[in-house]
Amino acid sequence: MSAEPMLQVDDLAGGYGDTAILHGVDLQVQSGGATALLGGNGAGKTTLMKTLAGLLPVRRGRIRFLGEDISRLDCDKRVLAGLVLVPEGRMVFPSLTVQENLRLGAINPRARVHWHSTLEQVYHVFPRLKERHTQHALTLSGGEQQMLAIGRGMMAMPRLMLLDEPTLGLSPLMAQHIFGLVHTMVEGGLTLLLAEQDVRKALQASNHAYVLENGRVVIQGGASEVASDPRVQSAYLGL
Ligand SMILES: Nc1ncnc2c1ncn2[C@@H]1O[C@H](COP(=O)(O)OP(=O)(O)O)[C@@H](O)[C@H]1O
Numbered sequence: 632m633s634a635e636p637m638l639q640v641d642d643l644a645g646g647y648g649d650t651a652i653l654h655g656v657d658l659q660v661q662s663g664g665a666t667a668l669l670g671g672n673g674a675g676k677t678t679l680m681k682t683l684a685g686l687l688p689v690r691r692g693r694i695r696f697l698g699e700d701i702s703r704l705d706c707d708k709r710v711l712a713g714l715v716l717v718p719e720g721r722m723v724f725p726s727l728t729v730q731e732n733l734r735l736g737a738i739n740p741r742a743r744v745h746w747h748s749t750l751e752q753v754y755h756v757f758p759r760l761k762e763r764h765t766q767h768a769l770t771l772s773g774g775e776q777q778m779l780a781i782g783r784g785m786m787a788m789p790r791l792m793l794l795d796e797p798t799l800g801l802s803p804l805m806a807q808h809i810f811g812l813v814h815t816m817v818e819g820g821l822t823l824l825l826a827e828q829d830v831r832k833a834l835q836a837s838n839h840a841y842v843l844e845n846g847r848v849v850i851q852g853g854a855s856e857v858a859s860d861p862r863v864q865s866a867y868l869g870l
């Protein structure tokens with residue numbers, strides 16, 4: 632058995648056009664459980680996730696996933712390999728129904744053949760989506776749209792889900808509910824990289840954590856170790 636982590640990111644640089652945002656990120660995600668990606672607004676969390684997902688080019692460095700170098704693979708090939716982004720801002724198709732949105736998540740050939748049984752699993756985790764399966768996505772609340780975005784990600788049968796700011800803009804009660812669902816998915820065996828601005832909740836949900844600042848990893852370690860780091864306590868936990 633190989634001891635290689637599920638995701639191994641070495642010296643990753645990237646950004647938008649001429650604008651460099653990531654300046655040599657080193658990061659690992661082990662199989663099973665959640666890894667938190669923390670940092671304030673503009674730290675580079677979304678840019679990192681988009682680069683991992685293949686939506687932005689790798690300028691330097693390397694991304695290995697399940698033992699393969701995927702740095703130059705197209706986004707859909709990464710999804711096929713099991714690396715699935717649930718983007719910030721939900722991005723559901725408003726004029727499609729809940730079930731149509733979910734079905735689109737299973738468009739990759741590996742997931743397509745199983746779409747019906749995966750749909751049952753998604754409806755089991757998100758009964759609210761089952762209740763509303765014929766409704767257009769635009770009629771859903773923000774929290775329900777977030778559930779739909781996560782459910783659509785699950786439909787792709789991810790081995791690693793990149794979950795970008797799932798609680799952004801939600802009420803505290805709905806955010807709590809989403810964290811509960813995250814917990815359920817991890818218990819069910821999903822591996823997660825979770826970007827969050829709610830540092831306290833993210834650390835509670837994770838085994839390991841990275842803190843990004845200005846496109847660089849400034850702190851990393853076990854979740855409890857990071858939670859007790861004085862820099863994290865003063866900058867993010869208000870202690
Ligand atoms: N499309 C874009 N073009 C140029 N710069 C961008 C774009 N999107 C984000 N940025 C910049 O990249 C930096 C990191 O942003 P982002 O990755 O969204 O951070 P986070 O997700 O941690 O809030 C910010 O300075 C932001 O202004």
Ligand SMILES: [Mg+2]
Nearest residue numbers: 676677719796
């Ligand atoms: Mg972001």
